[in-house]
Amino acid sequence: MSLLDGILVDFASSNQCGLAPGFQSLYSILQATKTKMGSRTLRANLMEPLIDVNSIHYRQDAVENLIDDEKLMFQIQTILLHFTDVERIILACIQENPSRTVSAAEKRITMINQLRRILDILPTLQQALEQSTSDLLKNLCSILNDQRFQVILDILNSQLTIEQTVSSNGFLATKIRRIFSIRSGFDERLDSLRADVIVVIDDVELLEKEFSERFNMPVRYNLTNARGFSLEIIGEFKGILPANVISVAKRQKSTFITTLQLAHLSDRFELLYNDICLLTDQIILILLAKIRPHFGCMYRLIEAISIIDMIQSFAEVSKARDYVRPMFGLNTKVIKGRHPVIDLFGQQKPIANDIELCKEMNIILVTGPNMSGKSTYLRQIALLQILAQIGCFVPAEQARFRIVNEIFSKIRQHDNLFTGQSTFSSEINHIAFILNCMTPNSMIILDEICSSTSTNEGLALATSITETLCRSQAFVIIATHLQQLTSVGYIYRNLANYHFNVIYNDKIGSDTDSDSINRLRRFHPQTILNQLKEQNTIIYSYTLRPGICKDLHYGIALASQIEDLQTVVELAKCVAKYYIRKKEVLYYFLFL
Structure with a gap:
C-alpha cells in the first residue's frame, strides 16, 4: 500500500491516540491474529488506514461474511495456526552466501521443513476460502491457486522426509527430526x-x-x-x-x-x-x-495470509463485542459510540456518546471539569474513525463516517530535554505543523491548547487557532478549560459547543437543576445522591450535552476531596471569588 492509498497519521498522533502496540491500546484490543504476519499487517494498517471506500467495503464484506459464518471463521483460524512466520522463512531461503555453521544449518533445516508443511496445508485453506461469499476472500483464494506452490512442494518432497516418526516437541525430538529430515537412500x-x-x-x-x-x-x-x-x-x-x-x-x-x-x-x-x-x-x-526461481509466489502468499489473518481478527473482535458495520458518506454521525479500549478493559460498562460532524458544523468545542471525560471522548473519536477506515466494525449502535485523509492530534505535550524545548514550545511547534499540513479532509483533535503559558496569552493564542480552524473544512474537535473560548461560537456558526456536566455535593438540594439530577439518576442510585449531601464528592455523568459548561471552580471542587488540602481549598475559594468580581464580570453577564 502506497502513501497515496492510506491516511497520514503522524508519529505523535499515533502515540497520543493509543495506536502503537502496548497494553490498553487499539492494537491490543484488535490483536486476535494467529500469525506474526497478521500482527505486522494489523500494526501497519493502524498506522496507515485506507482512504479508498471500495477497498474498505471489500474488507467489511469479508468481516461480515466471517461473522455470519462461524464455521468458516473457525476453519480459517484453525488452519492459520499452522502457519509460521513465512517472511522469516523466505529470508532464510533467499540468502545467496549463507553461513555454514551448525547453528545456521539447524535454522535452515527447521525452515525448510516449516516451508514444506505450509505448502502442504495450502489446499486445505483454499478449500475453506472457496466457501466464502466475500469478493476479497475469493480473490485471496485465487492467489493460493498458483501452480508454483505445487512445483516447490514437489521439489521439496522429492528429497525431504514426508512422514516424521517423532511427534513430540522435546529437545531430543527436535534434534531427531533434523537428523532424519532428508529421505533415506539419498546420500x-x-x-x-x-x-x-x-x-x-x-x-x-x-x-x-x-x-x-x-x-x-x-x-x-x-x-x-x-x-x-x-x-x-x-x-x-x-x-x-x-x-x-x-x-x-x-x-x-x-x-x-x-x-x-x-x-x-x-x-x-x-x-x-x-x-x-x-x-x-x-x-x-x-x-x-x-526452488528459488519459483519463489515469487511466496511473496503473494505472505500478503494473502496476512490479510486473511487480519480480517478474521476483525471478525472475531467485532462479533465478541457487539460492533456494528459503519457506513460512509459526506458527514460523520455516530449514535451511542463507545471508546473501544474502555469497552474491553474498563472496570464498568462505558457511557456511550454521540458524535456528529458535517460541513455546516465541522468544529466541536468541548468544555467540562477535570476528569469529566473530555480527553477520553477526543481519543474515542479518533479511534472510531481509524477502526472504520481499516475495514473493522465499530462499537456503536449506528455509525456513519466521512473519509479523512489525515489525522492530527495534540492531546498531551511534554518538554523535550534533548532539544531544549519547553512544554509550550513543543506544543506550539506541533500546532504549527498541524495548521501547515491540514487539508479540507483532515481530522484534527486538540486537547487543552495553549494551556502551558500565561492565561491571557494562552487564551489569545487558543482563540486565534480556533478561528483559523473555523475557516477550514477540516473536522475539528477541541477540548478546553478556557470558558471564554466558547464565545467563538457566536462568531462562527460552524462551531458547536458541548460539555460534560457533573454534580457537586453543595448542589444537591432544592435549588439543584432537576434535569441534571434526572440525568444522574439514570447512572447512579438514589442512595448515592443522598450520600453526596454529607460527603465531599463529585459525580461524573460522562455524558456529552449540548451547550457550555456553566460550572465554575471545578478544579477547586476536585481538590476539596483531598482532606490534607482543606485549608488551601478554603483560601482558594476566597481568591476565586475575588477574581470573579474584579475580572470576569463581563463573562458572567454573557452566560447568565
Whole structure:
C-alpha cells in the first residue's frame, strides 16, 4: 500500500491516540491474529488506514461474511495456526552466501521443513476460502491457486522426509527430526551417520532399562543442552547410587543422574549430530537453489495470509463485542459510540456518546471539569474513525463516517530535554505543523491548547487557532478549560459547543437543576445522591450535552476531596471569588 492509498497519521498522533502496540491500546484490543504476519499487517494498517471506500467495503464484506459464518471463521483460524512466520522463512531461503555453521544449518533445516508443511496445508485453506461469499476472500483464494506452490512442494518432497516418526516437541525430538529430515537412500554417508545415531540411542535405552531394573523404579532418559544425556529416576529415590555415577541433580521428586558411559554417549551423539546437520545443510542449499526461481509466489502468499489473518481478527473482535458495520458518506454521525479500549478493559460498562460532524458544523468545542471525560471522548473519536477506515466494525449502535485523509492530534505535550524545548514550545511547534499540513479532509483533535503559558496569552493564542480552524473544512474537535473560548461560537456558526456536566455535593438540594439530577439518576442510585449531601464528592455523568459548561471552580471542587488540602481549598475559594468580581464580570453577564 502506497502513501497515496492510506491516511497520514503522524508519529505523535499515533502515540497520543493509543495506536502503537502496548497494553490498553487499539492494537491490543484488535490483536486476535494467529500469525506474526497478521500482527505486522494489523500494526501497519493502524498506522496507515485506507482512504479508498471500495477497498474498505471489500474488507467489511469479508468481516461480515466471517461473522455470519462461524464455521468458516473457525476453519480459517484453525488452519492459520499452522502457519509460521513465512517472511522469516523466505529470508532464510533467499540468502545467496549463507553461513555454514551448525547453528545456521539447524535454522535452515527447521525452515525448510516449516516451508514444506505450509505448502502442504495450502489446499486445505483454499478449500475453506472457496466457501466464502466475500469478493476479497475469493480473490485471496485465487492467489493460493498458483501452480508454483505445487512445483516447490514437489521439489521439496522429492528429497525431504514426508512422514516424521517423532511427534513430540522435546529437545531430543527436535534434534531427531533434523537428523532424519532428508529421505533415506539419498546420500550414503548421511545414512551411515544416522545409523550410528541409532546405535547411540539404543545404548542409552539399554542403560535406561538397566537402571530401572536395578532400582525397581521408573527411569527415563533425557537430553538437554547443558547436561547431555541423563537418566531421570521418577519418584522419591532413597537407594544407593552406583560408583559410576558422576553427576546427581534433584528437581522436585525426580533425581537426575549421569554416568561416565552416558557422558561418552553424549559426546558421541553431539559429534554425529553436528556432522549430520552440516551434511544435511549442503543438500538443502542445493534444494533451495532449485526452488528459488519459483519463489515469487511466496511473496503473494505472505500478503494473502496476512490479510486473511487480519480480517478474521476483525471478525472475531467485532462479533465478541457487539460492533456494528459503519457506513460512509459526506458527514460523520455516530449514535451511542463507545471508546473501544474502555469497552474491553474498563472496570464498568462505558457511557456511550454521540458524535456528529458535517460541513455546516465541522468544529466541536468541548468544555467540562477535570476528569469529566473530555480527553477520553477526543481519543474515542479518533479511534472510531481509524477502526472504520481499516475495514473493522465499530462499537456503536449506528455509525456513519466521512473519509479523512489525515489525522492530527495534540492531546498531551511534554518538554523535550534533548532539544531544549519547553512544554509550550513543543506544543506550539506541533500546532504549527498541524495548521501547515491540514487539508479540507483532515481530522484534527486538540486537547487543552495553549494551556502551558500565561492565561491571557494562552487564551489569545487558543482563540486565534480556533478561528483559523473555523475557516477550514477540516473536522475539528477541541477540548478546553478556557470558558471564554466558547464565545467563538457566536462568531462562527460552524462551531458547536458541548460539555460534560457533573454534580457537586453543595448542589444537591432544592435549588439543584432537576434535569441534571434526572440525568444522574439514570447512572447512579438514589442512595448515592443522598450520600453526596454529607460527603465531599463529585459525580461524573460522562455524558456529552449540548451547550457550555456553566460550572465554575471545578478544579477547586476536585481538590476539596483531598482532606490534607482543606485549608488551601478554603483560601482558594476566597481568591476565586475575588477574581470573579474584579475580572470576569463581563463573562458572567454573557452566560447568565
